Amino acid sequence: MRPLDIEELTRSGVIYFTSKLEMLEELHCKMYKLDRVHNLWTHFHDYFQIWYVSKGGFIHTVDNRPYTITKGDLFVVAPYTLHSIQVESDREIEIIGCEFMPGFVNEQLDQRTANQVVFDASYLEHFWHNDPTAQSQIALDGVTEGKIRNLMLEMLSEYEKRTPFFQMVLKSNLLALLAIIVRQVNRDVVRAGFEKSEKYRDIMTRVVDYMHHNVHEDIKLEQVCTLANMSKSTFCSLFKEWTGKTFNRYLIDLRILNAMTLLQRPALSVTDVCYATGFNELSYFCRIFKKYTGISPNHFRKQAIQK
Structure with a gap:
């Protein structure tokens, strides 16, 4: 006014x-x-x-x-x-x-x-x-x-x-x-969101469990869409609502977290960790790891071992 x-x-x-x-x-x-x-x-x-x-x-x-x-x-x-x-x-x-x-x-x-x-x-x-x-x-x-x-x-x-x-x-x-x-x-919106969440709870839980258990594999969007029996657009929309992240971002975050755990094992080389977490390309793994953590995999390993 x-x-x-x-x-x-x-x-x-x-x-x-x-x-x-x-x-x-x-x-x-x-x-x-x-x-x-x-x-x-x-x-x-x-x-x-x-x-x-x-x-x-x-x-x-x-x-x-x-x-x-x-x-x-x-x-x-x-x-x-x-x-x-x-x-x-x-x-x-x-x-x-x-x-x-x-x-x-x-x-x-x-x-x-x-x-x-x-x-x-x-x-x-x-x-x-x-x-x-x-x-x-x-x-x-x-x-x-x-x-x-x-x-x-x-x-x-x-x-x-x-x-x-x-x-x-x-x-x-x-x-x-x-x-x-x-x-x-906004009771109607909340109720509709709850009903939608419950409807797809089992499917999304199954997809997330699959990703966690197979993170070392070359997981493709097409695979999980087939697992969920959904089109790409429907799955991507529901997945982001459910997890708060896009499919690719969730998968990369999951792989980086696994890599941070494996890098603390002296018996595994950086290359071993790269392939064990599903990246399959060492240069890409090193670049993404530094982007997410601020330091290289080798630097992260040195800090972890010293601590």
């Missing part, structure tokens, strides 16, 4: 809460517990806000759409989102709140450019760029609610006590909290 938009909104009566007034100067994260909430008419702020309701309820309106928030629910509001709170005056209520600037997750997020890749942005991107419907009212199952409640209570305790290094605990718990919430609002 541009500064001009902020000026126009505030002139029209919309309230703007800024982190400069709401948060400590050296800590861009705030925790609090509310046992009384007054109506908050349409407002917005420059920070993220998470409310977990442990007692009572209210109406949370986001972009003119009302959501009935009750005990056990949670919502996440991204910066510059117009929203309001309506509470029955005599209703008993308890809320644990967390407010934080994107920079508290990662300092680079406050100045990130469109093309800059920052891994920690994944904690916030769902809430930044998606339709607010999914996060304006998040109903929690019993197990998830327990995890979130415990995390937020610990964060509140750390914030209030301010014991040494509390900022580190606060940040680590916030990241855990965000990860749980992202999974919660």
Whole structure:
């Protein structure tokens, strides 16, 4: 939202809460517990806000759409989102709140450019760029609610006590909290991923076992595709999802790890180790080994034997 938009909104009566007034100067994260909430008419702020309701309820309106928030629910509001709170005056209520600037997750997020890749942005991107419907009212199952409640209570305790290094605990718990919430609002994706993982678990386990037991052989992609009874494209996609690495990278890593073990045996020459780990070409083995470890096989062996 541009500064001009902020000026126009505030002139029209919309309230703007800024982190400069709401948060400590050296800590861009705030925790609090509310046992009384007054109506908050349409407002917005420059920070993220998470409310977990442990007692009572209210109406949370986001972009003119009302959501009935009750005990056990949670919502996440991204910066510059117009929203309001309506509470029955005599209703008993308890809320644990967390407010934080994107920079508290990662300092680079406050100045990130469109093309800059920052891994920690994944904690916030769902809430930044998606339709607010999914996060304006998040109903929690019993197990998830327990995890979130415990995390937020610990964060509140750390914030209030301010014991040494509390900022580190606060940040680590916030990241855990965000990860749980992202999974919660993406339940269908998580469930589909779990079902897919279970469907191919036996096949991928068999393939990985085959590679470990035959690492000294000249293993080809075509062989393992036949073993898995899959096309190359399907297998490569599933293999990377399963192991976190491409087939070639996994195989090379496995061979290098085996080579590091065998090089500690004085009876084996570097050439012996090369062929015993499936490289089949000494110059290529030496080049790849140095690329991965930073030193040559001979240098690695000398260091290992000395130790």
